[in-house]
Each structure stands twice: as structure tokens, then as C-alpha cells.
Amino acid sequence: MITRRLLSSWPRHCRTVAPASGHRTFSADVSPEYARRNYAGNISEYNTVISSLISQRRNFLLRDVYDDMMLDGVQPVRDTFHSLIVGCMKGSRLQDAFFFRDEMMAMGLPPDVNLYNFLISTCGKCKSSDAAIKLLEEMKRHGVKLKGETYICLLNACAATGRTDLVLALVRDMAAVGLNKFCYAGLITAYKNKLPTTEETFAKIIEYVQASKGWSSVEASTESGENVMMNVSLEELYNIPTAEYVHRRVFINRQLTVYHVALHACAELKNKETMETLLDMLKTDGHTYDAFIVMQAMRCYFHCGDIDSGVKIFEEYTSSRPPTAELFVTLVEGAMVGYTPKGMQLAQDTLEKMNARGMFLNARMGSDLLLAAAGEKTGGYTTANYIWDLLQSRKINPSLPAVEAYYKGLKQREIPSDDPRLVLVGRTYDNLSIRSGRRNE
Numbered sequence: 233m234i235t236r237r238l239l240s241s242w243p244r245h246c247r248t249v250a251p252a253s254g255h256r257t258f259s260a261d262v263s264p265e266y267a268r269r270n271y272a273g274n275i276s277e278y279n280t281v282i283s284s285l286i287s288q289r290r291n292f293l294l295r296d297v298y299d300d301m302m303l304d305g306v307q308p309v310r311d312t313f314h315s316l317i318v319g320c321m322k323g324s325r326l327q328d329a330f331f332f333r334d335e336m337m338a339m340g341l342p343p344d345v346n347l348y349n350f351l352i353s354t355c356g357k358c359k360s361s362d363a364a365i366k367l368l369e370e371m372k373r374h375g376v377k378l379k380g381e382t383y384i385c386l387l388n389a390c391a392a393t394g395r396t397d398l399v400l401a402l403v404r405d406m407a408a409v410g411l412n413k414f415c416y417a418g419l420i421t422a423y424k425n426k427l428p429t430t431e432e433t434f435a436k437i438i439e440y441v442q443a444s445k446g447w448s449s450v451e452a453s454t455e456s457g458e459n460v461m462m463n464v465s466l467e468e469l470y471n472i473p474t475a476e477y478v479h480r481r482v483f484i485n486r487q488l489t490v491y492h493v494a495l496h497a498c499a500e501l502k503n504k505e506t507m508e509t510l511l512d513m514l515k516t517d518g519h520t521y522d523a524f525i526v527m528q529a530m531r532c533y534f535h536c537g538d539i540d541s542g543v544k545i546f547e548e549y550t551s552s553r554p555p556t557a558e559l560f561v562t563l564v565e566g567a568m569v570g571y572t573p574k575g576m577q578l579a580q581d582t583l584e585k586m587n588a589r590g591m592f593l594n595a596r597m598g599s600d601l602l603l604a605a606a607g608e609k610t611g612g613y614t615t616a617n618y619i620w621d622l623l624q625s626r627k628i629n630p631s632l633p634a635v636e637a638y639y640k641g642l643k644q645r646e647i648p649s650d651d652p653r654l655v656l657v658g659r660t661y662d663n664l665s666i667r668s669g670r671r672n673e
Contacts, residue, residue, distance in 0.1 A: 291323025356389030364389035394425035416444035424497035534566025606637035
């Protein structure tokens with residue numbers, strides 16, 4: 233595991249020297265111990281480490297790697313900064329992204345339009361529309377030529393905070409060159425996030441889905457070479473909820489992006505009437521459901537307390553094709569909404585079916601389910617215990633928030649302090665807390 237070096241314990245000859253010129257250098261007189269411990273020694277190796285961390289979603293370590301690079305006197309290049317900022321975007325780390333932008337400019341490497349797009353996208357992920365607008369102003373001051381992608385990034389960044397006024401103004405400016413599916417997705421997202429939620433919210437969602445039918449896949453903007461190289465899809469760049477599924481063609485139909493965003497909004501806003509209207513519109517247009525659409529319909533039904541309809545659409549969809557782990561997890565998580573006896577039993581039965589089929593939970597799915605199950609205040613805590621046992625059987629440690637919630641839930645029950653389960657969970661919680669730098673209360 234990569235961690236920040238403890239410089240105080242190093243011999244003097246292993247430390248970075250900053251000469252009067254301001255350029256860092258690194259002494260060639262390094263000890264064998266340092267050579268053994270060091271994980272990178274030149275820009276190529278550091279770029280490989282950065283790419284590896286991004287692929288592992290360990291974006292919180294990028295700043296540490298950059299600090300080590302500076303200590304080693306390794307000069308970052310433009311591609312290095314692009315990778316660092318893309319990693320910040322993927323990890324929703326706005327402060328780190330701006331830090332790398334500032335470092336880049338201080339080294340005489342002005343950001344280009346693609347890098348600004350990544351920064352604006354990061355603002356959207358972090359719900360900081362004001363920062364996104366300031367970036368646009370900065371681009372204009374520095375004479376950076378804007379692309380269509382830039383405006384759509386800004387549109388979706390403003391949509392993330394419900395700024396319908398700014399979104400509508402951007403759409404009016406873009407209307408002359410034509411709107412694509414991501415523009416309509418941004419409009420829907422803006423009204424979803426606008427507070428308070430009113431009848432207009434749902435009327436606008438349906439209106440924009442209808443209006444988007446004039447969009448054609450022929451008009452679709454293609455991913456730029458920069459985005460492809462950085463493994464960033466347009467859905468990820470624009471913060472579309474299907475971003476993590478775009479590389480799974482059997483899971484989603486990318487031409488239904490507007491429906492995906494609209495149905496996701498209905499699930500978030502708990503409005504099954506609008507959701508059912510959209511499903512009827514989808515059928516009328518001659519389309520069939522994909523897995524993401526079924527997931528959102530299930531979520532909407534469960535959030536509205538309609539367990540039977542949620543189970544029905546799951547069974548109808550999976551009767552003609554193999555179910556995915558995500559659909560099962562959506563069923564389990566949805567069944568636990570409200571912690572009703574019927575729902576908790578359904579969740580337990582579904583988990584057992586998953587296990588019998590050989591479909592295992594990964595760390596993310598398991599953490600999400602354990603966190604949800606740990607909120608059960610009454611009952612025997614059977615579902616939470618079962619999820620924990622499934623993860624332990626595969627030697628998977630859940631996230632700290634999930635373990636913390638489960639641990640607190642166990643302590644609230646009448647369990648002896650020396651109970652093996654309670655002791656194991658407590659020890660896991662302590663270990664994760666130490667690794668995260670958190671002090672236990």
C-alpha cells in the first residue's frame with residue numbers, strides 16, 4: 233500500500249534538495265533500503281502508478297503520489313496532470329483537482345480545453361455550479377477555445393444543483409446548433425434537483441422526454457480522442473447516472489439515455505405515476521426495457537412502498553433473460569425500505585437465491601447492502617448478519633460506514649460483550665478506523 237513517506241526517519245542523503253533555481257533535484261547517493269522501498273523513480277513509472285490507482289478507484293492516494301514525485305525531483309508532464317485531474321473527477325475530489333490545476337499552471341503548463349472539461353465535470357459531481365461558472369470565465373480570459381462538450385459539461389454541472397435558470401439560458405444559446413440527448417438529460421436533471429419539488433417538476437420531465445424524440449443517433453457527438461485515451465465516456469463526463477454501465481452493452485441501450493435519466497429522476501423523487509407514464513411512452517416508441525430501466529422502475533416502486541409491483545417487474549424481466557447481480561441487489565435493497573417484516577423476509581430470501589446461483593457480492597454491493605440492513609431497529613438483525621457472513625466467507629471487508637453502522641446496531645441489541653460476532657466486527661471497525669485516520673469515540 234502506498235502511503236506518504238515519513239521523511240523524518242530518512243537519512244539526509246535520501247531527501248529532496250531545493251536549490252535556489254526552484255527546480256528540485258534528487259541525490260544520486262541513495263541507500264539500498266530506499267531503492268527497495270521506492271515504488272517509482274521516473275516520470276514513466278509514476279504515470280503507471282497513477283493510472284493503476286485510478287483503475288483501482290483509489291483516487292484519494294493521488295495527492296500522496298504527487299507529493300512523492302515532487303520529493304523525488306521528478307518533473308510532471310502535461311499527460312501526468314491530465315491523468316491526475318481525471319482521477320480527481322472519477323473520485324469526486326474537487327479540492328485536489330484545483331490543486332493540480334494550480335500546480336500545472338505554476339509550472340508553465342496552461343490547461344487546455346479538454347482539461348477544463350474534466351474540471352467542470354468534477355464541479356458537477358461535487359455539486360459546485362458556481363465553481364464551474366468561474367472555470368468558464370477563466371477559459372475565456374485565457375483565450376481557450378470552447379467546444380460543444382464544454383457547454384454540455386457546464387449545463388450538467390448547473391443541473392446538479394437545480395439551477396434551472398442557468399440551464400435554460402445555456403440551452404437557448406445552444407439551440408442554434410441543435411440539442412442532443414445529453415442536453416435534454418441535463419434539463420431533466422435540473423428540474424429533478426430544483427427545490428421544492430412540485431407538479432411542474434414531473435410535467436417538465438415528461439415534456440423534455442417528448443421533445444428529445446427529435447434527436448437522432450446520427451447527430452450524436454462522438455467521444456474525443458482525449459476522452460477515449462483517458463477512458464472517460466461521455467456519460468461519465470456529463471455525470472449521467474448510467475456512466476458505470478456504458479461498457480456493458482447487454483445492460484443498457486445507450487440510445488435511451490433520456491429515458492434513463494427521466495426514470496432515475498422518478499425513482500429519486502418517488503413518483504410512480506410519472507414513472508409508469510414514461511414506461512408506456514417507451515413501449516409506444518417501440519423500445520424494450522433494458523436492465524437499467526428495470527432497476528429504476530424497481531427502485532421507484534420500492535421507494536413508494538409498492539413491493540408487489542417491484543417484484544413483478546423484476547420477475548417479468550428476468551423470465552426471458554438471465555438476471556444480473558445488480559438487479560438482485562436492487563431487489564434486496566428495495567425490499568428493505570421501511571424495514572417491514574414482508575420486505576425483510578423478501579430481502580433474506582433473495583440473498584439466499586443469489587448465493588445458491590453462485591452470484592456473489594463484491595465489496596461495493598456488499599457495503600451498500602450492509603449499510604442499508606444495519607438500519608433495522610427491530611427484529612432479529614437476520615438480514616444484516618447474513619450479509620456480513622456472506623462477505624466474511626469471501627474475505628471481503630465492507631466500507632467503514634457500513635461496518636460502523638452494523639457495529640452500532642449490534643451493540644444496541646442484547647448481545648454479550650464477548651460474543652464472537654460482536655468481537656470480530658468491533659476489531660474490523662477499529663482496524664478500518666485506524667487506516668482511515670479516524671479516532672474512535
